[in-house]
Amino acid sequence: MRIFKNKTDLIAYVDALKSDNKTLGFVPTMGALHQGHASLIRKGLQQNDVVVVSIFVNPTQFDNKDDLIKYPRTLDSDVELLKEISEDNIIVYAPTVYDIYGNDVKSTPFVYDGLEHEMEGKFRTGHFDGVGTIVKRLFEIVRPDKAYFGEKDFQQLMIIKKLVEKHRIPVEVIGCEIYRAKDGLAMSSRNTRLQPDYRKAAPFIYKTLKTAKLKFGTKSATSVSEWVENQFAEHDLLDLEYFIIADVDTLKTVKRKSNKKTFRAFIAVYADDIRLIDNIALN
DSSP, rough: EESSSSSSHHHHHHHHHHHHOEEEEEEESSSSSHHHHHHHHHHHHHHEEEEEEEEEEOGOOOOOOOHHEEEEEEEHHHHHHHHHOOOOSSSEEEEOHHHHHOOOOOOOOOOOGGEEEEEEEESSSSSSHHHHHHHHHHHHHOOOEEEEEEEEHHHHHHHHHHHHHTTTTTOOEEEEEOOOOOOOOOOGGGGGOOOOOHHHHHHHHHHHHHHHHHOOOOOOSHHHHHHHHHHHHHOOEEEEEEEEEETTOOOBOOOOTTTTSEEEEEEEEEEEEEEEEEEEEOO
């Protein structure tokens, strides 16, 4: 397995692959890899000759410095997990902050036609500028044919598709369904930081989403939202930050249901100081 720490060497290697007409998949990650990441990588290997996995904790997308400091960094175990998937057809790009940003560690402002102002954009100042900055730079370095993103971060997925469209980046962005633990909790690198009581409580998030989906068939969006808020108000360990039912195309909160539109429910919850997000298709 080839591991690159700087973009110059990676670019040269990618040039050689492309000269051999190899197709290239890409899975950008912040490390602390788990089976959710593995599912993206396996899909990439099914559709491409080689998959590049970037492992980089991007400082410009954290609005909370403590979250950045606490974010798990587990490169050695990440590489071992990747070797179990494929030793021959995976390339690791694990750059330093300097290799990506030089001495100018800041994000570039992006406009995503309003997608950036909904949900996460309301609660995490500058987050999607940071996401756009790192993803655009990684696309320019790796130059993949296809890139894979999980639907757990559905708003991020939609924003990256908009980024590619607006900047005419020649990559196909593919969304992959949420990978869940057996108890329903959406897989996340942050899950490893949950204390036992909170980890035991966390599946309540997905359980609530599933019930909300059933209720959405007969109830208004407002009444479903109120029901979810009441469920968490009565929970001892989990604190609801937001629950929103949105149009999947605009990500704007639904005011009135329509058979002509597709809706999705989005949720953010604090388990102690750890923030968990999830979502579910409603129709």
